[in-house]
Amino acid sequence: MTSPTIRELAAAATSASEVNASGAPHVPTSFALFKAFFFIGLTGFGGVLPWARRMLVERLGWLSSREFAELLPLAQLLPGPNVANIATVLGRQYRGAKGAAIAVFGLYLAPTIITICIGYAYARWGHATITEHLFAGLMPAATGLVIATVLKLVTSLPRGATSIVLVAATFIAIALLKIPLLIVLAVLGPLGTIAMLRRTKE
Template sequence: MSAAPPEAPPGQRPRPASLSDLFFSFSWLALQGFGGVLAVVQHELVERKRWMTREEFVEDWAVAQILPGPNVVNLAIMIGARYFGWRGAVAGVAGMLLFPLVLVIGLGLAYTNFGSDPHVAGALRGMGAVAAGLITATGLKLASALRKHPLGLPLAVAIAVACFVAIALLQLPLLYVLVGLGSLACALTYRKLGERGA
């Protein structure tokens, strides 16, 4: 596990140099995101570019997940808008969608011709294991951000475990878990922040 990047004050932190930098950065992220974009996005934005801290990434990713639409597109909108307003949001989304759209259309045409080949089908099934490994590794890496959560590590871990049990073991619908545990976590965090401010 790599060490967390040194945190700089927000005013001195690296940031996208321009709209084109934002566009091509998200294009590069999208083109690397085969089988699980979360690991790639976290590595690029937090560890390599250092546009965000791990804690900021966890918070923004949580918001991106509860919004309608693809998580990473929501994150691109949030980051683009943070640095360049609506133009940044458009550049981030365009970067996430333009080149991958062209690539997916090409792959779709190729799959139409070769999808019935057992070698192709086996290769695609094998990528499922890689995607699961990437998501698990990223989740473990981001778990260190829970140490700084207002609820404290034990309660934050308990909510995370409850979420895992509800979705993976009990197979409850994601919407119910999100509304139930999400609301509980928000209420507890709000209360804890209020106690700190008092």
């Protein structure tokens, strides 16, 4: 049994709940792609990744938990924001280059407008005491969103000691030893790939 390619993983991003009467996989329209990623960008306060997973996996079923967890490393390896890379992959898979552009445009539309407005407000009232308290109060909530997403991703990992060792090694290397992310991925990425290939051949 061979390991699935990235193209095959992206092609598998349609759930059984989204199959029409003829048995063919349901392909989202361009508007559906725009709407999904627009709401991801609009509601992604404190980090878009948690809301991207909730929308794509839990609400729309375009990806399973395992598929999202497998697509995320690819998005992290590519240049640019993770969720934008995911939007590009899914948009391209369903609607070609036009779908990729629409998905990314939808993702960034609301945050761009909101950020411009907040930037203007911060320039005027950023040094006020109430503003400092507001940002201090938002930090725990944003941290909680990231931790919740990490826990959900961990539950999607293949069972076994290898996964636990790789997760622990990655955490130690980045959080404790402060090793640059690219170096960590360059070393642990191939090791994880080799370990998973060996498991599929057993």
